[in-house]
């Protein structure tokens with residue numbers, strides 16, 4: 001996770017984009033990217049969504065990458081670790097929804 005965060009920071013810094021990366025802007029960008037991911041599945045049947053063509057799967061992978069980049073950047077902007085956040089939330093969910 002730290003390596004990915006460092007790679008993203010390097011990419012952003014080299015382009016002088018950090019000034020655009022307030023948590024608010026990053027949260028909005030994350031939502032846009034999740035919408036782009038959702039758009040791929042719009043109007044697909046259940047079966048089509050489970051068996052995408054190679055081209056569609058490649059597009060899905062790109063959008064998952066965008067989502068991951070913005071999620072990671074948002075967390076980093078608030079000094080949060082997304083993996084720790086996920087584990088903490090999973091523990092809360094285990095208490096809320098016992099097996």
Ligand SMILES: [Mg+2]
Pocket residue numbers: 033036062063066
């Ligand atoms: Mg995208």
